[in-house]
Amino acid sequence: MTAAKVQHWNASDGVELAFHEVGEGAPVILLHGLFSSAEVNWIKFGHAARIAEQGFRVIMPDLRAHGLSGKPHDPGAYPKNILVRDLHELIARLDLTEYLLGGFSLGARTVLEAVVGGMMPERAVLAGIGSDVLTNWSRRSGFFLEAIRRFNEVERGDPHWLSVQFMKTMKIDRVAATQLLGSMVDYDSSDAVAAAFTMPTLVVCGSEDDENGSAEDLARLIGAQFTEIPGTHMSSVTSPELGMAIAHFLAS
Template sequence: MPSFTTSGLSIAYEVTGEGPPVLLIHGFASSGKVNWVDTGWVETLTEAGYQAITIDNRGHGQTDRPHDPELYYPTQMAEDALALLDHLGIEKAAVMGYSMGARIAAFLAFHHPERVVAAIFGGMAMNLVNGLSDGNDIIAGLRAPDLSDLTHPTARQFRIFADHTGSDREALAACMETSRQPMARADVRRIEVPALVAVGEEDEMAGGPEELAELLPQGEALLIPRRDHMRATGDKVFKAAALAFLSEHCSSVPVS
């Protein structure tokens, strides 16, 4: 993967296809490949005429993996995403994030609305405002000596996922400490860009999408049938709704 340096960190990314750019920001313990390539999103977007840009967030994938929790606030990772757009010479892009990536996308849309034409928040509802209640359990699970020591279901789920992706578990634990920083409700109300909130019907981590969509000035809610937090990522209903949303809001985005 190509990379660039910002804030002293080497950030890995990938650009596929041509057309209006869509920046894809992955979730916790994942990577651009796992979240967006392996689930068919990059293929779906490029076949629909978009340029798909994936980024490996700090602490993940082929990007540098510091162990300092002070380097993982969502505002910092949003600045990494912005720096990637600058590196690629992209003035405006649609931004889609999943779970932690949706939190990063929300901070990007709030702080730099002039760079975001539209946003899709997948696997993220009112936990954007309320924070993540299972965060400490996930941290303990990542640092546990062995999977057999874990009984908390969410901790087990993320430990298995982290091991499956070959992640640096100490970097992920540091990331979880600060990346779950909530966004103030008043700030959510000031995200002016069109936003689609898409959450699985069985996603107990995120909750329902309607309340967050109502807070957003141009928010729309999508409930993805019969999907939980992990299985909603590449769902065909999610993809179809995202393509319709992008078609409505991204036709005027300059092609890079």
């Protein structure tokens, strides 16, 4: 498999963003999780290659404040639903009229917000999230903001330890990450979510991943296919079953 190529572009507010691309065929856009990157989430463990081998053009943005994309500190660069706006602009820039769309964790929540906002991919994939993702953002973002605030104090055994270690590994810009965490809000109702997902959708989640509630409940809510793979929220990304499940669903 050819190595993924990296391209850069400027969003409407001037922030330079990056995306990785591999394969040829029907376009599928994959969004990575919080504090991660396209390289770590989709490329490193072979998921993008597995999907590309099924005849897809796999497009993997580095989200704003992550990876090779810009990390502005200006609060004005992080209005509500900025990741959805960036996604809309990337799709327009690539002149895509038909595409498939998936994400893991924060990426999956971004897919959810985009679809509720009217985006209509031919198929959707929500990985690493459950039914609580609709209502627990204040709690989850508060946890990560606390990890950032106590970045240099957290010791092994602290609930924030793994998040801090991952941020260190990924060399996260904590100022930019703090701004981004404030750009998303909770949903008051699940009705809009259930009504929006009219396209075939896969919910895929680790067997030990309950950080965002029940993935099976989310699948039932939106009438999606559910697939369980090995692992926790962190380790399931390394499981080959993640890419296999997504590739099988998109190609079916």
